[in-house]
Amino acid sequence: MDSATTPDAIHVLDDRTDQVWTKGSGKAFKCDTKSTAGSVTQRACAFCGSRVVLYPIADALHIVHGPIGCAVYNWDIRGALSSGSQLHRNSFSTDLAEKEVVFGGEQKLEKSLLELIEFYKPKAAFVYSTCIVGLIGDDVERICKSVSRKSGIDVIPVDSPGFKGTKKSGYQAACEAAFRLVGTGDTSDIKPYSINLLGEFNIAGEAWMIKEYFERIGIQVVATITGDGRVDDLRRCHGASLNLVQCSGSMTHLSKLLKQHYDIPSERVSFFGFEDTARAIYTAAEHFGDPELMERAQELVRTEIAKYAPQLKQYKKQLKGKKAALYVGGAFKAFSLVLALRALGMKTVLAGTQTGSAEDYEQLKEICDPGTVIVDDSNPLELAKFVLEKDVDLFIGGVKERPIAFKMGVAFCDHNHERKIPLAGFEGMLHFADEVARSACSPVWQFAPRRAQAKAFLDSASQSDFATESTTTEGGKA
Amino acid sequence: MLEGTTAEIRERKALRVNPAKTCQPIGAMYASLGVNKCMPHSHGSQGCCAYHRSHLTRHHKEPVVATTSSFTEGASVFGGLANLKTALNNIFSIYDPEVVSVHTTCLSEVIGDDIPMIIKKSIEDGIIPEGKTVIHANTPSFVGSHVTGFANQCKAFVDYFAESTGETKNVVNIFPGWVEPADMRELKRLADGVGVEYIMAPDTSDVLDSPLDGEYHMYPDGGVTVAELKATGDSFLSVGLGPLASTSAVESLEKKCKVPSKVLELPIGVQATDAFIDALRLAGDTSVPSEIEKERGRLVDMMSDMSQYTHGKKVAIFGDPDHLVSMVSFLVELGMVPAIVVTGTPGKKWEKKMKEIIDPVNEDCVIKAFSDIHYLHQWIKANPVDLLMGNTYGKFVAKTEDVPFVRFGFPIMDRVGHRAFPTVGYQGGMRILEKITDAFFDKRDREDPDHEIELVL
Known part of the structure; x- marks a missing residue:
């Protein structure tokens, strides 16, 4: 067997041992750090952070200043719905080429902005800087000011080169950019509540x-x-x-x-x-x-609650006692998920986030059960290891985790931006239960070897009680 | 969402709206995944790596593993040497690959990191364990497109691995070009059928279409091995499929190890598949088995059955240059009329080649390299077509214009078939033809008034 696939051969990167913590262990926990170079991190960059936060502003123009890739990979990947303008679902890029990398991309940016504003007549424009914009020396702020003057709309730079850090630093840049608009509108008809x-x-x-x-x-x-x-x-x-x-x-x-x-x-x-x-x-x-x-x-x-609670009962029956692992972007979502899973009779055995802060993790530790493993900025091997060790029934995560869970014969629920059904609010809880149950109780898992092995193991164990103990200690997991 | 698109075409010089390409590094990552026990490594900010992995995962519905140098502000000022060395150290000690395949990003290219020098230093410092290899490809995101990155990575396999022992073996190298795992599997089946020995590099089958076996394999049991890559230098012929994706690799191999090379179009449709089979037959000095001849016959049979529905139909198509050359040739074989062909990848030569293919059926076909989906959409608003072909991003155009749509190319993020069924070879041709006619018929069945609905089509 490949060394990298057997659970006991899976180590945690030395530099990362402080970013993994088990409730009840009393060990120190580290988070909010940059990813270790060479790690298969599930994290993205600052540009990604600012882009995903601002792009749902539907009547603004969002243009990515950089080579084409940055504009492609986040093009309409989140189902952030708009009730009117759909402008935000297009992808605009200055598509920087070698020439501009040498001589600068300011001219191209200015031209692009003027053309697009003339054509689409957006209410405002956001200009996202990518990694190389700072390096080639483009003064994006100046171009934005100039286009703003010429076009009469707010053109706002978003200072988000990828190397600035994780998504979190991009969030900050996005907030700064959004804040530039605040305070310029009429508030006279706003009610006290x-x-x-x-x-x-x-x-x-x-x-x-x-x-x-x-x-x-x-x-x-x-x-x-x-x-x-x-x-x-x-x-x-x-x-x-x-x-x-x-x-x-x-x-x-x-x-x-x-x-x-x-x-x-x-x-x-x-x-x-x-x-x-x-x-x-x-x-x-x-x-x-x-x-x-x-x-x-x-x-x-x-x-x-009266409307939806009775319907939850049937799901609870199906899901009681099942074990869940969750690996999500932010920590606050993790808290809610732990509680919601508990409401469905499920137990969270692994909880992790990409960008949680120390304060977040303190709270997460409090609400989790003893024995729950808590990880910060994890990677596929680590996640796979804990899924096996904890014999997880359901994984909650994002696009990169879904196929990993499936390969292991574990059910999956997307609670990230690629979810297709509303999971918020009272009604959303019902959708969540339904989605979890549909995956966790899918007949497909009977064909997954891990489940088949586990079943064979349980069947033989029930025939001879003493066999259970020796097999578990020897083999770890079936 | 495309309600703002107008029929009046704006000639744009300065910007891209709804791109028909992406950047080089993702192509390098895809190619590297086709090497056994290889860890693709993105030398840049960690967003690049996350983006490419997510994008490939959405397309293949498979785990995609890769590491990153996680550039910080410091690295972007002082260079990425320290980051890459730390990364290599970590990768070998924890993920234990045979090969680490480093590709650059726009950031590390602009900084000017000298990757071969960093690799050399890492070897000197004992960071790279005995018997393991680190290779690299330069993949600046601001040059070419994702296909260029794939090509550069394939060339790197040759430059780093191919060795000539002086003893020529009765083996053909097949560089498959950027095609799906299912396509690579089909190419191998055809080569087996013709009876030649081959090495396929890269080979993503069994890596990105691995079975569910209850375990997570960081390195699935597939991909061309390092030993095979080395042995490519002793083969008597290299066949490169798809000129943009494979020419540089086979030419480099010819230069380095004197392996004669032949570049063919991707075997999509009748004649391109004939050319591939013929090349294998000649190389192996064998004859084409009747099984493959029958496959060809079944494709031609299906083409004749459906010709009344395909003949004269106008098609708008966008995608990658190699894919387009072969797919458009097949459309012409089907009697269809390419009306507009667009790729995001730059290439004047490609435009000329496309014109030669399409001229006999439509001299007025609009052929544009270095363009985008927005342009194509504006054009078909004024010049309606019967069919649109392209990757997932085309679905919004198809919906807005109410045109039948067949998905083809990269990426396809909203359907499942491309990962299981090939589009290359005669069988692939049948699948494409099925999809095209299904799209026509589904529209008819949906929209025809009750009294006109045909039972038999």
Whole structure:
């Protein structure tokens, strides 16, 4: 057998041992670091971070200044839905060639911008810098100013060369860029009970579901940032009284800027699972201190849970006792997932994120059960090792993890940006249960050798009780 | 989403809208995955590596493994030597590959990292274990396209590995070009059928279409081995399929080890497959077995059965240069009329070649290299076509214009068949023809008024 495929031959990179932690071990834990060179990291770069955060602003022009690849790999890969303009789903690039790498790409960028703005008449334009733009010395800020003057729209540079760091540093650049629009719109018709939803990207239409909850109880949603986003909403989002921050990794910086400049308080929330969705709605209602508002919030939560909870029961029956591993982008999502899985009777045995902070991991450690392995910035071998060791039934992750799980005969649920169904809110919990059950209980796994072996092992074990113990200690996993 | 597209064509010099290509490094990564126990390594920021892996995973629905130098601000100022050395050290100690295949990115190219020098230093410092190899290919993202990167990587296999022992063996090297794992499998089946011994390099079959066996294999049991790559220098002939993807590799091998080379178009359709089979037959001094002759006969039979539906139909097609030459030739064999052919990859010579193929059936065909899907879309708005062919990104154009659409090329991120069924060879031809006529018929069955629906087609 290949050395790299047997579980006992899988090591954790020496430099990474502090980034893996088992609850109950008492060991120190390190995160928020750059990836070790040579690691098969599942992480992306700063450019990717800023691009994915801003691109759902649907009536803006998004142009990638660099060679073609950067514009291709994130072209319409996230299902961030828009109720109107679909401009954001196109891919615009300056497609830098050798000539510009030598002589600079400023001219090409300026021409491209003027042409595109003339043709598409966007409300604003974002210009993303890629790795080589800084190196070839293009002054993107200056070009943006010049085009802004000539075209009459805001042209905003996003300082996001890939080498600046992980997606996280890209999020920061995106927040800075978005903030340039804030404060330039009319806020006169904004009601006192008003919020912004930060870090909600309207994947599969989730923002629409969440927005509706707040509107039903009488809270105005000024801007969802950036799902189904509009330039004009960003311009006036400083008129809202409260920010609810969902994807904390991507939007904490913007909420800080809004606090600093406009004194808008913010609350970290999640709309995943019954518990967290209810808590998020109560958090907003509580903020405005109106007992009637709170009553309406409670009524909404009651109605919604009554609608969906009974249907959850059948899934719980199917899923009880199954073990899950999750490896997701941000930590706050991980918290919600642990709770939601628990609500379905499942146990999280492995939890990891690409970009969690120390504070995040503290919280994650608290809510996980003893024995749960927690990893930061993991890689396929490591993930595969823990999936085997912990005999996982379901893996929750993104595009790169799906085929790994399948190869091992493990069910999978995409809780990343490539999910196709809304998983947020009360209704979303039902979708989540359905998606998990459909994968975890799929008849295909009976043909997966690992399952077949496990079944054969269990069958023989039930025939002779004493055999179980000796086989387990000797062979580890069947 | 393409409602903003107008029929009035804008001549653009400065920008790309909805590209019909991507960058070099992903091609190098794909080629490297076709080497047994090889770890592709992206020398640049970690986003490049993540992007290429995700993109290939979306296309192949398979785990794609690769490492990165994880450039930081420091590396982009002082060069990536330290990063690459650390990376190599880590890769060998933890992932234990036979080969690390380093490709550059725009960043490391602009910085000017000298990869051969870094490899040499790493050998001197004992970072590379005995018997293991580190190779490299320069793949600047701002030159050519993803196919260029594939070609550069294939050439690197030759430059680093091919050896001549002085004893010529009765073996043919097949450089398959950028085709699917299922295609490589089919090419090997045909070569087996004709009865020649061959080495296929690279070979992604069994790597990117591996079976579900309950385990995660970082290096699936497939790909050309290092020993085979070395032995390519002793073969008596190299056949390179797809001029853009394979010419540089076979020419380099001819120069280095005096292995005569022959470059053919990708064997798609009747005549291109004939040429491939014929080349194998001549090389092996064998005759074509009746099984393969019958396959050809079945393809021609199907073409005749369907000719009333294909003849005279106008086609818009976009993709990669090698794919287009062969696919368009097949369309012409089917009696179809290419109306516009677009690739994102630059290439004046390619435009000329396409014109020669299409001129006999349509002198007015628009042939554009270094263009994009937006251009193609604008053109067909003013000049309606009967069929659109191209990668997944074409689906929005097809939907907006209500044109039957057949997926073909790279990437295909929304269908499953390309990973299982070949498009090369006579059988591949039958599959393409099935897909084309299905697309026509499905549209008819869906849209014909009740009284006109035909039971028999």
